[in-house]
Amino acid sequence: MVDNPIAPMTDDEAWEALRSHEFGRLAFHLLDEVHIVPINYAVDGSHRIIFRTAEGSKLLGVEMNSDVAFEIDQYDDETAFSVIARGRATTLEGSAAYIADNLPLRPWVPTEKYNVVAIAVSEISGRRFRLEKPWTSIHTT
């Protein structure tokens, strides 16, 4: 018990981790399938995850079913963390979409993405892991 390698974050810590990163993975429904894609994102002042997207299966998927999950993580040889959020995705229309211009929302790949989507987060959980990789002392991967 005292040696649990997994420690939960507080909600504040999980949000702080989300705010201090900009790359994660979105899981969404597309008809009866589940899909996952990497995205750049930013967090706005209303506890929403904001991202841009082109037309395509991602936009179609969230417009047909707004239930989504989102994950970020980071690791080194000894520690890792993961934050998972779930919520509802909405495509922002008109002036609402301009919020993206005032966020540190920086696409890493300069393709055209005209649509702005906001995930209103209903659940968030973060965990820190203490890793045990005895094999890294034998050979590096």
Added chain:
Amino acid sequence: MVDNPIAPMTDDEAWEALRSHEFGRLAFHLLDEVHIVPINYAVDGSHRIIFRTAEGSKLLGVEMNSDVAFEIDQYDDETAFSVIARGRATTLEGSAAYIADNLPLRPWVPTEKYNVVAIAVSEISGRRFRLEKPWTSIHTT
């Protein structure tokens, strides 16, 4: 057109990337919700993604609906790649589960995970990205 920052991998390249990593994210259905979790995995000789899991929502989810998606990615300041696989997850029973003992399936966190799940991959796609992050020359994040 000649300057496309996104280049597709061949299926062989995507499988090779999957084989040379051991950490990814699983997206699965849980009733009418989509969930996402980080997992350690290995690839077996039959184009399947194998992972271990404890009892819990992940196991329950894939047993109720075998449709899953899986993603790995890696990035530095200039390049990134992502591989996405979709398929059907099956909990391996009896001697079939022993396949996990002969794979380089190395949990990073030493919690007890007695169940072995195999994802029979039906679709795989990999992409390489050339990143443009002009802000990294101004300040590091």
